[in-house]
Amino acid sequence: MTETCVLGLMSGTSMDGIDLALVETDGDARVRRGASYFVAYEAGFRRRLEAALETARSIEARHERPGDLAALEDEITRRHAVAVRAFVDTLPKSGPKPTLIGFHGQTVLHRPERALTVQLGDGALLARETGLPVVFDMRANDMAQGGQGAPLVPAYHAALARTLPAEFAGRPPVAFVNIGGISNISVVPQRGDPIAFDTGPGNALIDQWVAGEGGVPFDADGMIASEGRVRGGVVEAYLANPWFERTGAKSLDRADFTLEPARGLELADGARTLAAVSAAAIMKAVENLPKTPRLWILCGGGRKNPHIVADMREEAQRRGAGDVILAEDAGLDGDAMEAEAWAYLAARSRTGLPLTWPTTTGCRKPASGGVLALP
Numbered sequence: 001m002t003e004t005c006v007l008g009l010m011s012g013t014s015m016d017g018i019d020l021a022l023v024e025t026d027g028d029a030r031v032r033r034g035a036s037y038f039v040a041y042e043a044g045f046r047r048r049l050e051a052a053l054e055t056a057r058s059i060e061a062r063h064e065r066p067g068d069l070a071a072l073e074d075e076i077t078r079r080h081a082v083a084v085r086a087f088v089d090t091l092p093k094s095g096p097k098p099t100l101i102g103f104h105g106q107t108v109l110h111r112p113e114r115a116l117t118v119q120l121g122d123g124a125l126l127a128r129e130t131g132l133p134v135v136f137d138m139r140a141n142d143m144a145q146g147g148q149g150a151p152l153v154p155a156y157h158a159a160l161a162r163t164l165p166a167e168f169a170g171r172p173p174v175a176f177v178n179i180g181g182i183s184n185i186s187v188v189p190q191r192g193d194p195i196a197f198d199t200g201p202g203n204a205l206i207d208q209w210v211a212g213e214g215g216v217p218f219d220a221d222g223m224i225a226s227e228g229r230v231r232g233g234v235v236e237a238y239l240a241n242p243w244f245e246r247t248g249a250k251s252l253d254r255a256d257f258t259l260e261p262a263r264g265l266e267l268a269d270g271a272r273t274l275a276a277v278s279a280a281a282i283m284k285a286v287e288n289l290p291k292t293p294r295l296w297i298l299c300g301g302g303r304k305n306p307h308i309v310a311d312m313r314e315e316a317q318r319r320g321a322g323d324v325i326l327a328e329d330a331g332l333d334g335d336a337m338e339a340e341a342w343a344y345l346a347a348r349s350r351t352g353l354p355l356t357w358p359t360t361t362g363c364r365k366p367a368s369g370g371v372l373a374l375p
């Protein structure tokens with residue numbers, strides 16, 4: 001494939017808004033990262049998305065849209081179209097313009113054990129609204145091929161690993177950790193396919209905790225947690241979840257971990273303890289990897305919580321697991337990475353290249369995927 005300028009769209013499990021990013025890519029080794037943009041959801045819309053998770057629980061087949069989910073899907077899609085137009089308006093007149101969109105949509109249900117994953121997002125409507133071809137539904141074929149349907153970002157992490165500055169590239173295996181609502185890891189070895197899985201809760205529990213106990217949407221820069229201390233017993237209760245013993249490909253629904261073990265804690269102790277849980281859950285991944293990573297590159301909003309980062313560094317040292325750095329330290333953009341990934345995946349989809357491998361989602365053989373909608 002020749003190089004295409006692709007616009008990636010991600011509305012993740014944190015439900016905080018829409019990330020947009022441009023990538024010029026052939027869907028293979030050539031990756032040139034471009035501009036990025038973010039459109040926040042206002043509190044009321046975030047609450048509607050949260051309510052949709054409840055409504056979606058009754059879904060048994062992925063195209064069912066009970067209750068208000070059809071109307072919500074329409075609105076989510078139109079909000080993405082508005083975001084695309086706003087982003088494109090900011091691009092310099094002389095620079096590259098997107099000719100393809102990679103669209104994630106909003107996950108409202110993820111039940112890999114039932115081969116069921118539901119993203120609200122109407123690719124055909126987005127194509128009509130933007131006038132651009134749209135690749136969407138990139139998780140479905142992986143599931144049809146026996147995979148978990150997530151995580152999908154490892155294909156992009158593997159491509160980025162090849163572009164790392166020499167001081168980092170010489171330290172395989174490199175681990176990319178996305179600390180979103182849920183956290184996931186991609187380990188990129190020197191040779192061979194990436195190894196990946198969801199590691200456990202990221203920011204979703206912290207967000208729910210500080211919203212419920214403190215009335216704020218997230219613990220900005222870990223300020224609330226700074227006033228608290230780690231309750232070791234609660235961390236242990238979380239880590240006793242059989243999830244952590246499971247080896248191989250595995251992926252989570254946002255509802256799989258709850259605040260139950262933290263109930264009764266005071267606001268700041270809860271925020272600090274849940275940050276420790278996120279860090280410990282990620283570092284526990286080492287126990288399920290064939291080789292301990294030598295470098296950890298953090299992306300996603302959780303890298304801005306200094307307690308998560310500090311706890312990970314301490315644990316990496318204890319485990320002899322090398323350095324923990326932020327995406328920005330390696331010249332990358334930790335906020336835009338998932339949106340960039342959806343752009344890259346769309347380009348791979350167009351050329352039929354694999355989006356997933358047996359080592360990333362457990363699919364039977366490397367699987368491409370995605371549905372193309374033309375304007």
Ligand SMILES: Nc1ncnc2c1ncn2[C@@H]1O[C@H](COP(=O)(O)OP(=O)(O)OP(=O)(O)O)[C@@H](O)[C@H]1O
Nearest residue numbers: 012013014180181182203218220221300301302304
């Ligand atoms: N300054 C900050 N300090 C602490 N936490 C922050 C900060 N900024 C963002 N976050 C956290 O990051 C979250 C958003 O992260 P991100 O956009 O990576 O998640 P996502 O893409 O929605 O999730 P996922 O990767 O699970 O799909 C917010 O909900 C918040 O918890």
Ligand SMILES: CC(=O)N[C@H]1[C@@H]2OC[C@@H](O2)[C@@H](O)[C@@H]1O[C@H](C)C(=O)O
Nearest residue numbers: 013107110150151152153180182184
């Ligand atoms: C079903 C779904 O949307 N899963 C998300 C979620 O958020 C993080 C983690 O759980 C990951 O598995 C996935 O997103 C990333 C971007 C992925 O598929 O790579």
